[in-house]
Amino acid sequence: MRILVINGSPKGSRSNSYKLAKAFLEGMKSGLGEAGHRDETLVDEIDVNRMDISPCLGCFSCWNKTPGKCCIQDEMQTVIEKLLWADVTIWCFPLYYFSVPGKLKTLIDRQLPMVLPFMSEREDQIGNGSHPSRYDMSGKRTVVISTCGFYTAEGNYDGVCSLFDHMCGKDQYTAIFCGQGELFRVPELSARTNEYLEFVRQAGAEYVNRGIREATQAQLKRLLYPREVFESMADASWGIDKESGKKETEALIFTRQMAALYRREAYSGKDQVLEMYYTDFDECYQIVLGREGSQVYPDCSKAATTRIETPFTVWRSIAAGEMRGDEALMKKLYKVKGDFNLMLNWDNYFGSARQEAADKSKQKEQSGEIHIPPKGTNMNMMLLPWIVFWVAVSINGYVGSLLSIGACVLAPLLFYQCKKTLYDTLTGVLVTCFSIAVLCGAAERIVVPLAYLAFGIMWTATCFGKIPLTAHYSMNHYNGESALQNPLFIKTNWILTLMWGILYFITPIWTYFIMGTEISGLTGAINSLLPIFMGIFTAWFQKWYPAKVARGE
Numbered sequence: 001m002r003i004l005v006i007n008g009s010p011k012g013s014r015s016n017s018y019k020l021a022k023a024f025l026e027g028m029k030s031g032l033g034e035a036g037h038r039d040e041t042l043v044d045e046i047d048v049n050r051m052d053i054s055p056c057l058g059c060f061s062c063w064n065k066t067p068g069k070c071c072i073q074d075e076m077q078t079v080i081e082k083l084l085w086a087d088v089t090i091w092c093f094p095l096y097y098f099s100v101p102g103k104l105k106t107l108i109d110r111q112l113p114m115v116l117p118f119m120s121e122r123e124d125q126i127g128n129g130s131h132p133s134r135y136d137m138s139g140k141r142t143v144v145i146s147t148c149g150f151y152t153a154e155g156n157y158d159g160v161c162s163l164f165d166h167m168c169g170k171d172q173y174t175a176i177f178c179g180q181g182e183l184f185r186v187p188e189l190s191a192r193t194n195e196y197l198e199f200v201r202q203a204g205a206e207y208v209n210r211g212i213r214e215a216t217q218a219q220l221k222r223l224l225y226p227r228e229v230f231e232s233m234a235d236a237s238w239g240i241d242k243e244s245g246k247k248e249t250e251a252l253i254f255t256r257q258m259a260a261l262y263r264r265e266a267y268s269g270k271d272q273v274l275e276m277y278y279t280d281f282d283e284c285y286q287i288v289l290g291r292e293g294s295q296v297y298p299d300c301s302k303a304a305t306t307r308i309e310t311p312f313t314v315w316r317s318i319a320a321g322e323m324r325g326d327e328a329l330m331k332k333l334y335k336v337k338g339d340f341n342l343m344l345n346w347d348n349y350f351g352s353a354r355q356e357a358a359d360k361s362k363q364k365e366q367s368g369e370i371h372i373p374p375k376g377t378n379m380n381m382m383l384l385p386w387i388v389f390w391v392a393v394s395i396n397g398y399v400g401s402l403l404s405i406g407a408c409v410l411a412p413l414l415f416y417q418c419k420k421t422l423y424d425t426l427t428g429v430l431v432t433c434f435s436i437a438v439l440c441g442a443a444e445r446i447v448v449p450l451a452y453l454a455f456g457i458m459w460t461a462t463c464f465g466k467i468p469l470t471a472h473y474s475m476n477h478y479n480g481e482s483a484l485q486n487p488l489f490i491k492t493n494w495i496l497t498l499m500w501g502i503l504y505f506i507t508p509i510w511t512y513f514i515m516g517t518e519i520s521g522l523t524g525a526i527n528s529l530l531p532i533f534m535g536i537f538t539a540w541f542q543k544w545y546p547a548k549v550a551r552g553e
């Protein structure tokens, strides 16, 4: 397949529209590769603004004096040759005044030698009158890709559609029109724009096979950001105060754009004041996150809920995805003072693509559409067999062991919707082995302390690996598996896992003694007291420790 890309943006390879065209082309190539055509794919590109193409003189000499040849000696003849060579032509350009940019229009006008002078009737009823093609263009296909500056492409491409309807015939070309085009050059928003580009890539692959699927087309029509978010970001990007017309500093522009990303859905019922202090610029701004939206205050007169002290460069790198926020925090590149919850729920407040996807699946669930919930882990699946064993076996060895084996079978059934961890499986094996030992006549006074010891070893051993045991379970509350990449989350869980591990390492000591007394039946109950306090401590520590690190202490 021979593919010609005509880039009509004055920005050349820096063009937003060209980014989409490139993604589409990549998709086409991979689609052709899957279908076994890779060797035959040839691509040529035209950067319209670098070409010497003069405006049409309107002399019609290409029709009468030198049929098929223009009298102007410039590079348009090469363009025509390429257009005749290509099986698929991708026209990509920005929307300029609801039409194509001037130089591209010049190129389009100069296609006159490609048609014959005679009048003919159009079969598709587009407009009144046309000229037949000088060449056999049957089988050639056209793709039109364009970005525009307004929040939506809807209603802004009537002129462009009319032009291509006349050029190619109605429904005879494939179009991708995307609003909010300038966002494609903002690295801070690459999570969303890359997601869109991925759908463009997919569209390219589908295009060369069975055609772009409806689901993909729907994704391509989705706004990059909601209108109000985009418009406040766009307004802020100019760095000019709307009221006074004064120029704003880089840090203020950045803060306003960050504020524009605030998701009202995340409102916690109480206004929050996020204070940004840029240490290298000595500039301080507050963003009030309210029910109706966010508001930036260039003075810091309100009481801050959360204050971030950071060099501007660091925060910008984090926002652009060049640096992980959690890693930078661990390295003490910035500090967070006050309420740390806002940081823990950052994605929720400042709209990431992931959060939007989560919201969407929630909406689907509410509207009764089939929804497969993402599987999370559940620590209770692991704890249940152990607790049954410790409590029941210390009361009655025989019955307790049978109950424990039952718990091992029951736990995976009870928690069938949850994701099983290695420790859930290991629990099943260990508790069953200890129960069988008791059933075979081993003394409970030995087996029960050994079970505590095994439990303690299981926890402590994970502290020598990459992911401490508690992290496998608490990640559910911190954006799932992505939390496992967060060094602060891992460190917090490492400390907690070690503390629990030590507790169960020493529990066998007093367990052995208690089980030698008359109150041995209460061993399980007594041994549950300390974990209750540890549980309360854990809940507190999980919040306190990251906040302490964030304060830079």
Ligand SMILES: Cc1cc2nc3c(=O)[nH]c(=O)nc-3n(C[C@H](O)[C@H](O)[C@H](O)COP(=O)(O)O)c2cc1C
Pocket (backbone or CB within 6 Å): 009, 010, 011, 014, 015, 016, 017, 018, 093, 094, 095, 096, 097, 098, 099, 147, 148, 149, 150, 156, 180, 181, 182
């Ligand atoms: C001269 C000019 C005219 C424009 N006219 C429109 C327009 O009519 N409608 C619109 O939505 N955006 C308009 N825009 C914005 C561009 O379409 C938008 O910035 C686009 O993403 C640029 O794409 P590019 O990077 O591929 O050149 C205009 C921009 C310029 C410079």
